[in-house]
Amino acid sequence: MGIDALKRSLWVFHVNAGSCNGCDIEIVAALTPRYDVERFGIKLVGTPRHADVLLVTGPVTRQMKDKLLRVYEQTPEPKLVVVVGNCGSTCGVFYESYNIEGPVDKLIPVDVYVHGCPPRPEAIIEGIAKAWAKLEKTKVKK
């Protein structure tokens, strides 16, 4: 994956589906000066309708299930889903809880899993870069 594979800037929408804030503050840390993903053109946007990539954190609680599905449907094609954190990938420490509907891939198709509890900002950036390369490929095929 070369830098020429990345033709457009990537806009990201963040959905907190019952996360503990750990992954969320690492996502914000990735945006702020030390990691500064905005220099690559990656930007957090306020609505899923503007987004290319959905960043999902959290094990998906019962009340967030339909909201997550709705956000996924509102995101225009081509779209990719990146799950940040162990909770979203496997439900993590909450696996046996009565109020968990996840993991995320049970509800919506997931393209990239970023592991860690919480993952470091570097790992989140790598995950988004992988999703980006995948997105550019799907565009070429079409």
Next chain:
Amino acid sequence: MKRVHQNLPKISTMVKRMADNEKKVNIPIGPIHPALKEPVQIEVSVSGERVTDVNITLGHVHRGIEWVGTRRNPIQTLYIAERVCGICNICHPMAFCIAIENAANIAVPERAEYLRTIFAELERIHSHLLFLGVAAHEMGFDSILHYTWLTREKVLDVVEMLTGNRITKGIMMIGGVRRDISDSQAEKIRAAMDYYEKVYGKMCNIFLDDKTIKMRTRDIGFLSKKDALRFCAVGPTARASGVKKDIRQDYPYAAYPDIDIEALTPEFLLKETRGDVYDRVVMRAIEIKQSIDIVRECLKEMPSGPIVSEPVLQKLLFNLKQVQGEGVALVEAPRGELIHYIKMEKADAPSSWKIRAPTYANLHVLRTMLIGSELADVPVIVASIDPCMSCANRAIIADKGALLYQEKLRELCIGKTRRLRGATK
């Protein structure tokens, strides 16, 4: 011309009539909304630009933590306690440990108490810097967000050096802590504290002198001292209204009894305490300075000795299995008073675990603050109590139709009396 003008009603009555005619509009904010970092639903009724009523719906981040905790042994549960909240993940496991130690009568070594205090204060510095950034972001002052979050990385570096991770630290253990601080590490913490002393000076310049911050936060979202007491507000939210309450001062735990701590109010930096958003923002800046002093004093006074009372985990678990009793812990989290309650009944897992997080207490004052404010001030007022929804969501109402009101409850109560009477006859 003069007569026409005279026939018109006065402007003040016209405005009043317009306000009367205006329909109230309900604006739902959330659960997924760009102004919110966490899922919570705030329904605001507005008349014109003024907020007339507020309704807050919680439960979106309810993960059944307390229930999960009663199905695993205390050491496994410790790591769930850490994941109650990603921002305050020293104070939750610390409160959990203290509650179990109280139930099981475990004495914590003195050095471990000091280490716990240092970790708790490092967490407070990181949490308050995070808050100052978020508050500035809500005002639209993103340069401050980026500045505070850049300076926050330094404390995360220190935490990573001490514990091995930036966010979830995994440092607490029942009866002590898991890792010691060496002399070379202590030197690095001192250097970081010197750095934060400078940051604090700059932060004071920004928050005390900058016009934009004063314009957007002065005299909005009032919380009077009376209301703060009436709704039992806790932590910086209460202190910014002039209520001098702080668990570290009132019911000291860990190494706080050895350190002279006084609950501060905004009068430390400002001439008066008004209880508005500005006071609550300045309050956090003041507490950063207090935390720096506490960390320095702890490093200076720290005694030598063991860091955990029982290093063999199997033995600790075996001992905990014999425990019958209950324990309560009060801890001053960055957002205020945090309570953990544990009941142990000679079993693998605790039979009951209850958490009351500071945000739960502070959400009640939100309504008082919001009513009468402008709609454009709602995000900054909500942010000013530093809400942490993942801490506060301890229960959900699964079926809203089944809500029990007083009449229904009384009906059920009378029914039971009749049933019991029938059974005895």
